Amino acid sequence: MPELPEVSYFKKYVDSTALHKKIAKIEFPEKKILQDSPQAISRALKDAEFKSTRRIGKYLVFETDQDKVLVFHFGMTGKFEYSHEAEPPDHSRLIIHFKDNSKLFFVCPRKFGKVYLANGFEDFKKEHKLGTDAMDLKKKEFMELLDGKKGSIKSALMDQHIIAGIGNLYSDEVLFQSKIHPKSSIAKLSEEEKGEIYKNIGKVLERVTKTRMEGSKLPDSYLTRHREEGEDCPSCDGKIKLTKVSGRSTYYCSGCQKEK
DNA sequence: ATTCTTGTTGAATG
DNA sequence: GCATTCAACAAGAA
Numbered sequence: 001m002p003e004l005p006e007v008s009y010f011k012k013y014v015d016s017t018a019l020h021k022k023i024a025k026i027e028f029p030e031k032k033i034l035q036d037s038p039q040a041i042s043r044a045l046k047d048a049e050f051k052s053t054r055r056i057g058k059y060l061v062f063e064t065d066q067d068k069v070l071v072f073h074f075g076m077t078g079k080f081e082y083s084h085e086a087e088p089p090d091h092s093r094l095i096i097h098f099k100d101n102s103k104l105f106f107v108c109p110r111k112f113g114k115v116y117l118a119n120g121f122e123d124f125k126k127e128h129k130l131g132t133d134a135m136d137l138k139k140k141e142f143m144e145l146l147d148g149k150k151g152s153i154k155s156a157l158m159d160q161h162i163i164a165g166i167g168n169l170y171s172d173e174v175l176f177q178s179k180i181h182p183k184s185s186i187a188k189l190s191e192e193e194k195g196e197i198y199k200n201i202g203k204v205l206e207r208v209t210k211t212r213m214e215g216s217k218l219p220d221s222y223l224t225r226h227r228e229e230g231e232d233c234p235s236c237d238g239k240i241k242l243t244k245v246s247g248r249s250t251y252y253c254s255g256c257q258k259e260k
Numbered sequence: 261a262t263t264c265t266t267g268t269t270g271a272a273t274g
Numbered sequence: 275g276c277a278t279t280c281a282a283c284a285a286g287a288a
Contacts, residue, residue: 001266032284058267075284076266110285112266128268151278159278160268167267247280249265 004165057164075112134165154182176223
């Protein structure tokens with residue numbers, strides 16, 4: 001379930017493999033993921049090169065030397081594989097062939113991923129009404145975004161229109177590290193608590209991104225390592241519990257995360 | 261076989 | 275209208 005840190009990793013992978021190569025053709029083995037027609041995508045990318053990529057929230061935007069950009073969303077199971085192999089990996093849903101005979105495969109077993117053609121990075125961001133990227137968020141802006149909001153803190157953290165990049169897993173982690181119950185209503189949180197949440201957004205995302213890049217493990221003090229009902233809390237003598245917040249499975253510790 | 265999982269979208273609600 | 279909540283959707287694992 002790629003959230004911001006995983007997409008950052010995909011960006012690094014693509015940047016080191018698939019930039020600055022002429023595109024020969026594109027294959028579309030699975031039309032369902034396409035948000036624009038294969039013809040339009042092929043036309044926009046034929047003989048183009050990817051110049052750079054930019055991440056916004058959970059999306060990866062490919063900028064070309066032409067007018068259009070190609071945008072990927074990874075759904076639950078999407079990823080890239082770059083190789084010179086003729087045989088596509090299982091569940092390849094879109095294949096970009098470069099003129100040097102290498103290929104970039106968009107592999108997505110559950111077909112929850114999406115591919116868009118857009119006029120540019122800013123256009124795409126606006127079209128999808130995406131909020132500020134979680135890595136670019138300043139404390140002042142975060143405080144203002146929460147001002148006057150109703151509802152639970154977890155829903156707000158996951159709302160891509162408010163902050164882009166945080167999903168189910170890492171919203172739980174941020175709130176666990178902040179010792180705040182996911183169902184806490186935003187209105188009841190103190191300035192200190194909101195400040196703590198802000199601090200942990202940066203901390204958690206940076207930490208997770210680093211471990212993804214290195215292929216290492218998260219610290220034992222992370223909820224992510226103990227995300228199962230009845231597990232011992234790594235920070236107090238409580239147990240991990242499971243509940244639902246806006247329809248999503250939500251793990252928290254009943255000992256150190258008290259509801260407000 | 262059925263239930264559960266996910267993020268986004270758009271509909272329903274207040 | 276607005277903010278907020280919720281169901282639908284897709285495929286696969288258990």
